[in-house]
Amino acid sequence: MKVPYFLILVLLVLPVTLAVKYKAMNDAKSYPGGKRFEKEIGIPYTLEIMKDINYFIWDIFQQYNESDRKQVEVATVFIRQYDGAEAITYGEQVNVSALFLQGYQGNLKWEYTSILHHELTHVFQWDGEGKAPVGVVEGVADYIKLVSGFVAALNKKMRHSFSEEYFVELMGKPVAQLWSEYKAKYGNIK
Numbered sequence: 718m719k720v721p722y723f724l725i726l727v728l729l730v731l732p733v734t735l736a737v738k739y740k741a742m743n744d745a746k747s748y749p750g751g752k753r754f755e756k757e758i759g760i761p762y763t764l765e766i767m768k769d770i771n772y773f774i775w776d777i778f779q780q781y782n783e784s785d786r787k788q789v790e791v792a793t794v795f796i797r798q799y800d801g802a803e804a805i806t807y808g809e810q811v812n813v814s815a816l817f818l819q820g821y822q823g824n825l826k827w828e829y830t831s832i833l834h835h836e837l838t839h840v841f842q843w844d845g846e847g848k849a850p851v852g853v854v855e856g857v858a859d860y861i862k863l864v865s866g867f868v869a870a871l872n873k874k875m876r877h878s879f880s881e882e883y884f885v886e887l888m889g890k891p892v893a894q895l896w897s898e899y900k901a902k903y904g905n906i907k
Contacts, residue, residue, distance in 0.1 A: 738791045739767040745798040750815030754796050757825045758818075763794055766830055770837045774861060778842070792840050794833065804832045806839040823889025827866075835862040852903060 741763040745751030771792065780786045794811045796818070803817040813832060821828055838858040843849075867887060874883045884892040 737768075737771055737789050739764050739771075740791055740793040741767065741795075742793070743796040745796050745815035748798045748815050748819070750817070750819030751796055751798065753825065754813075754815065754818050754829075758829050762826070763833075766833060767792060767794065767837065770834055770865070771841060773834075773865060774838055774841045777861060777864065787841055787843060789840055792837065794836075804836045806836045809840050811836040811840065821889065823885075827887070828889060831862050831866065834865040835859060838862070855903060 741760045743751050743754055743760065746755065775781070775786060778785075789809055792809050792811070794813060796815050797812050798815045799812070800816055801814065804811060804813045806812070811833065813829070813836075818825060818829070835858045838861040839854070842854065842857055844854050870887055871883060874880075874886075881892045884890065884895060888895055890898075
């Protein structure tokens with residue numbers, strides 16, 4: 718039995734019309750961090766990885782049906798000039814600090830991709846309509862960030878030996894500093 722051409726076309730186009738749209742903007746182009754973003758990462762990479770991360774999150778959350786997913790029309794990433802956290806998410810908007818990108822020591826593309834895994838998790842995760850404890854919401858986002866690459870990369874490095882230097886190579890910081898920063902950020906959350 719032959720399937721009509723029109724039906725095939727509808728089936729190919731339909732998922733695209735129901736999909737999340739992705740946008741990315743560099744509002745810090747004139748600042749050093751925004752320039753570094755353009756040189757080492759860029760908008761095309763951001764748009765490409767946003768979709769991959771979105772599908773990765775849905776897979777980890779086992780949200781294979783649209784009815785299981787949080788409704789997100791447009792997920793947007795902004796590179797902005799601000800001081801404070803490396804990134805923060807409000808609703809469907811992820812804001813990445815150009816100041817953080819400017820000063821990051823290590824593989825910036827790796828770190829940026831990790832940040833997007835964490836922040837885009839906030840875009841797509843459930844939070845009990847704001848009732849879930851912050852530590853749980855952040856823990857889920859950290860889990861996605863770790864599962865997305867760090868754990869696999871660390872595991873590969875540990876095949877024949879172990880060194881705390883692996884954390885510097887992968888995260889840009891010694892393990893003691895990472896642990897201190899983690900405790901400072903999440904240690905007092907109830």
